[in-house]
Amino acid sequence: MRYVFILVLFFAGIGPLRAQTIRQRSTTEGLSLGLQGNYLSWSSDLFQFLDERSSGGFGGGGRIGYGFSQRFEVFAQYDLNTLPTTDIQAQSFRFSHLTGGVRVNFSATTHALRPYAEVGYSLQAGKVNQIINQNGDKDNILFKGGTGHLGAGLNYFVSLPVAISVGGSVQVGGKLPIQLNGTPTGEMADVRSFRLSAGIILFISEL
Secondary structure, rough: OOOHHHHHHHHHHHHHHHHHOOOOOOOOEEEEEEEEEEEEEEEOOOHHHHHHOEEEEEEEEEEEEEOOOOOOOEEEEEEEEEOOOOOOOEEEEEEEEEHHHHHHEEOOOOOOOEEEEEEEEEEEEEEEEEEOOOOOOOEEEEEEEEEEEEEEOOOOOOOOOEEEEEEEEEEEEOOOEEOOOOOEEEEEEEEEEEEEEEEEEEEEHHH
16 A cells, blocks of 8 residues: 555656646747847849948838747738938938738747748838939939748747747849839839848737
């Protein structure tokens, strides 16, 4: 009987120990809202003057996501970046991205660190206001169109429901129509952009 009693105590102690071991530390399910800051770098064979003299700038944006499971999530986000204009003699230069796509989350809810990869479609726009041309006049340039989006990164849950997010993405594969002073020029710009971002995500489903 003494050995039976010892075995009962042993297995009774396993329950609390396993409960601590499998404690939830993260989630990617349900509704989430995020804010992020980022740095954008871009290039174009057509706009060599612009991309050499104003090749990148800082910005920020917002994100909304919905995880159908711990693995798959749909998202939409908007990012706006301001680029320097000192070397291009313009009033302002801004880049924006409106992106939608699917994110695949890796690892398990027992881990605070959750890697991810994502693919989507982005409406990319670059707008240069009041840039001085060769004749000394001022022009407004707009190039805008759809492009592919690829991204990857890490979410680290400091504590449910809050995660710190870092990642990178590229927008490639699109030809963007160009407008000069509001009039289409008929030309297409090959624009490639790369963005590094860091931010915070709040998972509403865990509140």
